[in-house]
Amino acid sequence: MIKKLKVALFALCLPMMAFATDFEDGKHYNTLSVEKSETAKVTEFFSFYCPHCFRFEPVAIALEKSLPEGAVFEKSHVNFLGGLPSDVQSNLSYAYIIAKQHGKEHEVAQQLFNAIHTQHIRFTDMKDLKALMVANGISEPEYDAALVSMPVLAAEKAMVEAQEKYSKINALTGVPTFIVNDKYKLNTSALKSQEELHELVAYLLKK
Template sequence: MIKLFSAFIFSLFLTVPVNAAEFSDGNGYTTIKNPVRTADPSKIEVTEIFWYGCPHCYQLEPITHAWEKTIADDVDFKFLPAVFGRNWLAHAKAYYVADLLGIESKMRDDIFHTIHVEKRSLNSEEDLAAFFAKYGVNEDEFRKHYNSFTVNSRLTQADAKIRAYGARGVPGLIVNGKYLVTAQTAKGNANIYKVVDFLIEKERQK
């Protein structure tokens, strides 16, 4: 039974060729029942819900990097760390500390590599303080931000948004607060941004 379940989960991330003309609610994406307000109505917002410790998020990273280079001026792309488990909290807090310090984009690949290639979990405050030191952040400064009201407030806001999106796993892409795209709905990681681009154009037409 375990082997069958593992095979099923693995199959969700296999790439199946898709035709953009075939995308519809339930096939490529899921429409969010109650749309969530975006930060800037003049932009088409795309949000990736992720966890640094997620192997599928790690596998999606090179695809995300390639897609980021194609983003048009009317698209606002951002990340949103999820906390679906106890061990996820430290990574979400690390994201917000890095974001506040303006170094998240610099350390993003490194933290994924450290967790998934070097097999260091980085799920404690002590481990993360040492990791941030590589980027010139002293321990006192890191701990001040890590335990700050600002970081905790952003965690609460993120949790509320993710619940409103109806997302139950990672990675997940939210387009303009209206649509949820996953590897399962898109039939593979490699198709995720094809669906996202389709939905961006759908929103442009409106």
């Protein structure tokens, strides 16, 4: 009886196991010529001004919630979108980093996306960003101090370095782009559902 139960349980696992082995390098993901991260993580390269990123945000949020315990989800804001001054894009990077320091990254990200793509607001002036921060409980003095603080400057520098690193190997040619463990770039266009995205990420985190 116990033996039969074990066989039955194993059979239930077969579909998931078979599904995982169906993921193909070069089709569902690409293995990059860079060193693999020692920390389990998923990095999303994105821009608040990118309409595709705006539409993909619910998918990214669901993906973050699906990650196993210990895995990290990082959003890395890029500054290479055409038609926009780099300082405007960098200001949004700083705003997101500061919001994250205060545990307000999800609220601020949603508000920035909605303001830009629904209300058609252009955050060309730092005063507009400050007003958004204040509305989320981050005072102007706190924001100004954070802008010149070492943790924020280091985090923004890391974003730029990551952007340049993956751009040089043609792994970052547009946004949103998802990379697992610094090593595997997802080909989201080859995926059929949110569930399949979660399965692929879980598979690559263990790879």
